[in-house]
Amino acid sequence: MINEQKERDFIMMRPMKLAGSELMFGRGCLEYIRTIPEKRIFIVTGGSSMEKSGTLAKVESLFHDNGAETTVFRGVEPDPSFKTVGEGAEAMKNFRPDLIVGLGGGSAMDAGKAMWVYYEHPELTTLDDLLTAKPFPKLRKKARYLCIPSTSGTASEVSRSVVITDDEKGLKHGLGNMEMMPDIAICDPEITITMPPHITAETGMDALTHALEALVSNRANYLSNILAEKAALDIVRTLPIAYKDGKNIDARELMMNASMTAGMAFTNVSLGIVHSLAHAIGGYFHVAHGLANAVILPYIIRFNSAEPYARKAYAGIAGLLGQEDLASVIHGLNEALKIPANLSEIIPDEAGYLKLVPELALAAKNDGCTKTNPIIPEPAQFEELLKLVYYGK
Ligand SMILES: [Fe+2]
Structure with a gap:
């Protein structure tokens, strides 16, 4: 058979979306930050690894060279909680970023995506509000989203999904919508060199x-x-x-x-x-x-x-x-x-x-x-x- 896929009963194919509007990869591509026009940058990151490796300072200085202002939300835990998402969204409301950056592993990138949704939509206040929102809230009225992965695994930088833990019930919730596909992904392997x-x-x-x-x-x-x-x-x-x-x-x-x-x-x-x-x-x-x-x-x-x-x-x-x-x-x-x-x-x-x-x-x-x-x-x-x-x- 010429088309091997014909051997299988297919569910109707859905529209394919491979990445946001800008996808950068290859060593040294972090420099792409110099071309990003936004001026109020809110960086979401995890523990201390991005600080220790010098990546956080490098990312901030590339934005500063561009005349942008940066602020950093640190301490996103593995399996990020809704509490952390809420705190980040509040900090965003005060800083009013036009670009949000998820820098780190899947947890930091996922938490940043969820914070972004609550920042864009202050009418959403609980985790349930987001899980049950239909249609999915439109994003990008206030900010775009950039991912800079520090591991080679979760691929949150090109994915529409987040996993957020309900800290009251102890349950993990996976949520996916193409609206949450990051606008920019910068996949620079030099950042992963220090990964144990x-x-x-x-x-x-x-x-x-x-x-x-x-x-x-x-x-x-x-x-x-x-x-x-x-x-x-x-x-x-x-x-x-x-x-x-x-x-x-x-x-x-x-x-x-x-x-x-x-x-x-x-x-x-x-x-x-x-x-x-x-x-x-x-x-x-x-x-x-x-x-x-x-x-x-x-x-x-x-x-x-x-x-x-x-x-x-x-x-x-x-x-x-x-x-x-x-x-x-x-x-x-x-x-x-x-x-x-x-x-x-x-x-x-x-x-x-x-x-x-x-x-x-x-x-x-x-x-x-x-x-x-x-x-x-x-x-x-x-x-x-x-x-x-x-x-x-
Ligand atoms: Fe996975």
């Missing part, structure tokens, strides 16, 4: 999971497949190099480009149950997102292989890598990155985990990523999968 090896490994495996889940998504299309396939191949080949030698700028650049490319695929065709399970487990046991994805990924490749389209797509990637079995390739990659083969090594409280399995299974079943997985499991199958990823057999 375990963060390189975990965020890189998050990016690989994005590529492989987009590849077999039941919304996958001609263009998303090109992006997902190339990103997956580059990550499998390059991540061990970036992990071993963080100063290797060629490897860092390829990882950043591949992460961004995987992001373009998944923000359009969505993900699958590796993410559904990682969201559930991460929410209850606070396992880092990329680490949870890395451990779960090979088991779900095996599970999804029962579906012919997914089996063929995985075999295609394995073949291009000169291998036969993609799940084994991922197991080997995890080993090289010193990532455990199952969750029992990360969550030692076996009884506590087993007690929560039914609840985790329901959370995974209801996760927004489940509906685009090649096979949509029932809660009982999710329970089996949760035990499989815990014990590894």
